Amino acid sequence: MFQSPTVRTSFIFLAIALVGLLFADIAITASNPWRDLGNFFFGVVTPNFFSNEGLMTALLRTVSFAFVGVALGSISGFLLALVYRWLPVRILCAFVRAIHELFWALIFLQFFGFHPLTGVLAIAIPYAGIFAKVYSEILEEADPEPGRLLPPRTGVISAFLYTKIPDCWVQLRTYTAYRLECGLRSSAILGFVGLPTLGFYLESAFSQGHYSDAGAMLILFYVLIATMPLWVKPKLLPVYILGAPFFLGEGLPIVWSNVGRFFTQDIVPSPLRGEEGWAGMGAWLGDMFVNQAMPGIWNTVILTQVALVATGIIALLAFPLISTHFGGPVRRTSGHVFLVIMRSTPEYILAYILLQLWGPSMLPAVVALALHNGGIIGHLIGRQSSSIRLRSDAPSGLSRYTYELVPRVYRSFLAFLFYRWEIIMRETAILGILGIYTLGFYVDSAIQNIQFDRAMMLILITASLNIGVDVLGRFIRRKLALQTMPTC
Amino acid sequence: MALNLMRKLMVSSLFCFGAASASAETFVFTAIPDEDETKLVERFRGVADYLSSELNVDVRYIPVKSYAAAVSAFRNNQVQLAWFGGLSGVQARRLVPGSEAIAQGVEDQAFETYFIANTSTGIEPADELASLEESLQGKTFTFGSKGSTSGRLMPEFYIRETFGEQPDEFFSRVGFSGNHTRTLRLVEAGTYEVGALNFQVWEKELADGNIDTDAVQVIWKTPAYPDYQWTIRGDVNERFGEGFKQRVTEALLNLDDQALLESFPRSGFIPASNDDYEPISKTAEEIGILD
Amino acid sequence: MAGFDLSGLTASFGGERVIGPLSLKVKEGEQVALVGKSGAGKSTLMRLIHQHVNRNSSLVPQELGLVNALPVFHNVFMGRLDQHGNWYNTVTLMRPFSRDKDKVRELLKALGMAEKLWIPTASLSGGQRQRVAIARALYRSAPLLLADEPISALDGPMAHQVMQLLKDRFSASVFALHDVEMALAYCNRIVGIQDGQIALDEPAERLVASDIMSLY
CATH class of the missing domain: 3.40.190.10 (Periplasmic binding protein-like II)
Incomplete structure (x- = not known):
């Protein structure tokens, strides 16, 4: 078994995670975590939908920000996809998508303030980078034959519209719709930094222990996502996209001089602003590297590796819940509900909830990342496993799982896992805002201390780390010849 | 389709931002x-x-x-x-x-910061922070918000001045609860053993009967600022x-x-x-x- | 008990009856060949029989159903998963026991591919994959063999070798075969299927190839 490169790779990553565990800060520090968890679940089953006047508005804002952000992102992403061959475009896209929506929001908050543009751009910019990459991959895989058979001197645009688009239309549409679901999650999260979406109220309700209010918001959010096929119809889409900008709320007016100030002063490293000049840069960078970047990177990498393996374990354990090869329809339906909840809850919210309940350590982050990402991968390979046709004498129970199903889905499982590696790292970094000592913690601290030069530098470091992991993940997938469709 | 969409979108976003700037005064x-x-x-x-x-x-x-x-x-x-x-x-x-x-x-x-501790730690109130060195060392500790005066700046200042160490060197775990009420609840619940908060929040919650005084008590008060x-x-x-x-x-x-x-x-x-x-x-x- | 006695066998597909109702009885010592043109319902009948005799048989399905990601050893070992506990099977997945290895290696030797024991099944040729499925059936060594086109991908000498092996190892067997010569050579009873019904049921020695050709 160990000769197989996929198995060997898995065990190498398992070993890294186990070593990481030795260094990771894993603990439940709350004195009565189970009582708190109990209170929370009691809150969820006794939701209070009428506590907050702003709840419906928040839901409306969440949807509006998602629509406008994703629409802008997909249009710009599509245009970028057309020139994606060009290396600077690829680098630009890799860069903007390596920075998390929340970081973008924190940046825009500094000069656009509480204007709707902050939330819209925080979604649109990273999504444009992702759309550009995925759209270009889809377009590239289109059958080139019809294009070759066109009459000579057919215009480039006509050729594109007649040969590429029809071939890719379904895939483009499916991916965009899927991305809209991700956009709803991103939009909800933006509330945590002060935009008027669901996260804003969720954070307040949670931090004050109003679990019934929080439960109501979570339930509404799940319903919103689960019913998407019912209310997101192609025919209604123009209505939504046209209407959404009117429901973003007024926010506060933009003061344009702030924009100039941010780029010409705030983010210029402080030695360059003062008298020290370039001479002081060494000390400034050194100090930041030793005290913030290094510990941040170390914790981010450890947490990412542990969470990655935990994600894999959860996914492997969870996929039989929805596989047609196990259990009856009742078991499978509850499995579906469980996995839908897991993957619709953004890891940021899950981590926030668990941190409140268990106290601060890396544990809530690991569990949140593993549940969310494991839920997504479990769902995908569970669905894939259902399409496998077994021999009529196939074994049942554990042997069916270990001999028939796991070996068959393992490659795509690994493909999804390595695809999500970079996503897990991006999320790990951002969870620092909640108080876990990953890069996000130091970014947030710098912002709290109004040191945007440091914050910017740390965000750039975070982005480079993400790009590095993305490249490594792609290298491993290529090495193992793993293929996958993108997930968010 | 895409072009059409984009045009509609741009028109409608112009409307939106136009409306937003009207309420400037x-x-x-x-x-x-x-x-x-x-x-x-x-x-x-x-x-x-x-x-x-x-x-x-x-x-x-x-x-x-x-x-x-x-x-x-x-x-x-x-x-x-x-x-x-x-x-x-x-x-x-x-x-x-x-x-x-x-x-x-x-x-x-003349504002003050109160250091509070969960009673399960057995830490007794003192007049001098220095005399608490032994009992505080290695405990878990939470500030309020990172940008708070009474919840972060002053307590951090006194911890450094008194113990000659960074808070995260002196305590086994240092957190930022986010606000004073949260600090109070976390120490009361024992999630953190020790915390520092705005004395007004403590006094008001105490007067309103919102504090379980069997679970948490004030162990030191900073000088006024x-x-x-x-x-x-x-x-x-x-x-x-x-x-x-x-x-x-x-x-x-x-x-x-x-x-x-x-x-x-x-x-x-x-x-x-x-x-x-x-x-x-x-x-x-x-x-x-x-x- | 090697044989079976089934009656009232029927199967429908999309509301249309494709098999039966028919009865089929196979006694110990019988090597039955199901013959007939493709689409006559041989595979469906095979599946029906397997459903009824359940786990008390060794199966070689037409689509083989091998797990590509696993090495040849495990694909063969899977024939006896139901005879061991979960812990035994799970340990075997990581580190096979030597007595199982010996047994499987011996079987593969008889099928001319002992050196492939640890090769992932995905990298085998069509004929080799078919022999792995046959090895699994042999390894299971149930009294009854149900084999759907077990030699379709094998070349001449190997096909004969495999048929001989299967004939020797099972006390009763049912083959679905499109090769009439093979059916006459290795089976002692021929059952012809036409439009989901039994159109011919004779001992092999009473038939010659041309008798069977009328079914096609």
Whole structure:
């Protein structure tokens, strides 16, 4: 078994995670975590939908920000996809998508303030980078034959519209719709930094222990996502996209001089602003590297590796819940509900909830990342496993799982896992805002201390780390010849 | 299809942003989110109503999620007035030349931070922080918000000064709960063994019967320092008319709605000046929060 | 008990009856060949029989049903998963026991591919994959063999070798075969299927190839 490169790779990553565990800060520090968890679940089953006047508005804002952000992102992403061959475009896209929506929001908050543009751009910019990459991959895989058979001197645009688009239309549409679901999650999260979406109220309700209010918001959010096929119809889409900008709320007016100030002063490293000049840069960078970047990177990498393996374990354990090869329809339906909840809850919210309940350590982050990402991968390979046709004498129970199903889905499982590696790292970094000592913690601290030069530098470091992991993940997938469709 | 969509989208977003800039002449203020949001929203909506009737302009309060967001909004002129803590006020006034501290609570002249501990730690109250060195070492500890004066700046200053170590070297685990109420709840629940908070929040929660005194107690009180204040931008007169700053100052100093004052809780507001906060500025520089 | 006695066998597909109702009885010592043109219902009948005799048989399905990601050893070992506990099977997945290895290696030797024991099944040729499925059936060594086109991908000499092996190892067997010569050579009873019904049922020695050709 160990000769197989996929198995060997898995065990190498398992070993890294186990070593990481030795260094990771894993603990439940709350004195009565189970009582708190109990209170929370009691809150969820006794939701209070009428506590907050702003709840419906928040839901409306969440949807509006998602629509406008994703629409802008997909249009710009599509245009970028057309020139994606060009290396600077690829680098630009890799860069903007390596920075998390929340970081973008924190940046825009500094000069656009509480204007709707902050939330819209925080979604649109990273999504444009992702759309550009995925759209270009889809377009590239289109059958080139019809294009070759066109009459000579057919215009480039006509050729594109007649040969590429029809071939890719379904895939483009499916991916965009899927991305809209991700956009709803991103939009909800933006509330945590002060935009008027669901996260804003969720954070307040949670931090004050109003679990019934929080439960109501979570339930509404799940319903919103689960019913998407019912209310997101192609025919209604123009209505939504046209209407959404009117429901973003007024926010506060933009003061344009702030924009100039941010780029010409705030983010210029402080030695360059003062008298020290370039001479002081060494000390400034050194100090930041030793005290913030290094510990941040170390914790981010450890947490990412542990969470990655935990994600894999959860996914492997969870996929039989929805596989047609196990259990009856009742078991499978509850499995579906469980996995839908897991993957619709953004890891940021899950981590926030668990941190409140268990106290601060890396544990809530690991569990949140593993549940969310494991839920997504479990769902995908569970669905894939259902399409496998077994021999009529196939074994049942554990042997069916270990001999028939796991070996068959393992490659795509690994493909999804390595695809999500970079996503897990991006999320790990951002969870620092909640108080876990990953890069996000130091970014947030710098912002709290109004040191945007440091914050910017740390965000750039975070982005480079993400790009590095993305490249490594792609290298491993290529090495193992793993293929996958993108997930968010 | 895509082109069509884009055109529609651009037209509609123009509408949207056009509409947003129409309400520019509202006087907007904010406050640092140092306590439970529900309480803050209730308190500052009261203040907004009061100011609106006194000043004859629309007054709006916007809640924010962090101390830095309050400072940024003030700096970016999206709010013109703010209820800051000592440190956030100093930060804001450094960033906005011409801005002034105009009023502070009576209690803010001599503010204190309480160190509190879960009773299961067995730590006994003391008059000197130094005498607690042994019992505090290696415990878990939470500040309030990273940008808080009473919840972070002062306690960190005294920890460093007394024990000669960074908080995360002296304690086994250091966290930032986010606000004072949260610090109280976390130490009460034992999630952290020790914490530091704004003494006013403690006294008010105690008076309201919201503290389980069997679970948590005050173990040390810092010396007094100046804290919260109302800070206003220097350019408000240009926007809202001659003498506007003076009118706002007087309105705040004359605030005598007992229920509203009680919600702060302050017995009243008195004049303040930028120089009152020089000690805070020095302390922040000493521990490297301010350059 | 090697044989079976089934009656009232029927199968429908999309509301249309494709098999039966028919009865089929196979006694110990019988090597039955199901013959008939493709689409006559041989595979469906095979599946029906397997459903009824359940786990008491060794199966070689037409689609083989191998797990490509696993090495040849495990694909063969899977024939006896139901005879071991979960812990045994799970340990075997990581580190096979030597007595199982010996047994499987011996079987593969008889099928001319002992050196492939640890090769992932995905990298085998069609004929080799078919022999792995046959090895699994042999390894299971149930009294009854149900084999659907077990030699379709094998070349001449190997096909004969495999048929001989299967004939020797099972006391009763049912083959679906499209190769009439093979059916006559290795089976002692021929059952012809036409439009889902039994159109011919004779001992092999009474038939010659041309008798069967009428079914096609």
